[in-house]
Amino acid sequence: MRQHQHQETVILLPGMVCDRASWAPVIAPLESFAEVRVADYGNEDSLAGMAESVLASAPEQFSLAGHSMGGRVAMEICRLAPERVRRLCLIATEHTPKPEGDAGIQETNARLGMLELARSRGMTAMAEGWSPNLLAENNRGDQALLDAMVRMIGRQPVARLESHIKAGEARPDSTDVLRSLSCPVMLIAGEEDTLRPASVMARMQSLIKHCQFEIIPNCGHMPMMEQPDTVGSLLQTWLTAAINPSNQRTDETA
Structure with a gap:
């Protein structure tokens, strides 16, 4: 420091x-x-x-x-x-x-889908599927950037994803x-x-x-x-x- x-x-x-x-x-x-x-x-x-x-x-x-x-x-x-x-x-x-109504239901279902994928196939698999959606279109071909994101998300415990989803639901x-x-x-x-x-x-x-x-x-x-x-x-x-x-x-x- x-x-x-x-x-x-x-x-x-x-x-x-x-x-x-x-x-x-x-x-x-x-x-x-x-x-x-x-x-x-x-x-x-x-x-x-x-x-x-x-x-x-x-x-x-x-x-x-x-x-x-x-x-x-x-x-x-x-x-x-x-x-x-x-x-x-x-x-x-x-x-x-x-949001209330259908928008809120869709959000919850999407996040629960992420959680189910993480539980069944691991956080790295979830990260590989999710990370491109977080980037601008021109940046999705940046393999070094994608790899860094997948490594970061992939090392988080599934329980942490679950905790963060719970926090977001009650925001x-x-x-x-x-x-x-x-x-x-x-x-x-x-x-x-x-x-x-x-x-x-x-x-x-x-x-x-x-x-x-x-x-x-x-x-x-x-x-x-x-x-x-x-x-x-x-x-x-x-x-x-x-x-x-x-x-x-x-x-x-x-």
């Missing part, structure tokens, strides 16, 4: 059945400015439990970046301890609960959290993300007082791995931007 002039800590929150490898391509640029930690949710099977586990080992104040499910965990951290979050970055995520509505944020926020979306489309994140932007929204071309649901140079540059800007201590949300709402 490098020494830092500033005692900034940034905590990176991985998505579903992801780990440090999902953030690895962008960690090095950040280490020049901050102590970088990547969270491990352990056996937690709720977003609130994951948030509490991160808070338990976090410093008094920190910057926070969350990808996909990790963005959900980040919003729960902001619900539980907003005064501890100096700045927030949400990547390829959303703020609404599981709360975080609209109130976004409206209450007073810290600076950056949103990053992949232009070709079919799981968490940029249009969804645009609605999130409308709820947040101090917000920068970036859409990355030729990028799907895994921006840090698909476009690491672009994401790394954005995160450096986010992490080093001055924070106005007088930033306070007004009563206006979107």
Whole structure:
């Protein structure tokens, strides 16, 4: 770990059945400015439990970046301890609960299908089938990228996939959290993300007082791995931007 002039800590929150490898391509640029930690949710099977586990080992104040499910965990951290979050970055995520009706049923069935495949044939087989859907079309032919994703997902226990699915099923509505944020926020979306489309994140932007929204071309649901140079540059800007201590949300709402 490098020494830092500033005692900034940034905590990176991985998505579903992801780990440090999902953030690895962008960690090095950040280490020049901050102590970088990547969270491990352990056996937690709720977003609130994951948030509490991160808070338990976090410093008094920190910057926070969350990808996909990790963005959900980040919003729960902001619900539980907003005064501890100096700045927030949400990547390829959303703020609404599981949809009702057919859309919700389809989501549940798709995730249970992933779980059944993982149980019957192993996590690597599930990862091989699922990973291409996470990438922009032009990136699906990048064998090194696909291999890295399959290795990452393949080493997760089936029980962890089950825990993450359970957490996602019960995800709360975080609209109130976004409206209450007073810290600076950056949103990053992949232009070709079919799981968490940029249009969804645009609605999130409308709820947040101090917000920068970036859409990355030729990028799907895994921006840090698909476009690491672009994401790394954005995160450096986010992490080093001055924070106005007088930033306070007004009563206006979107």
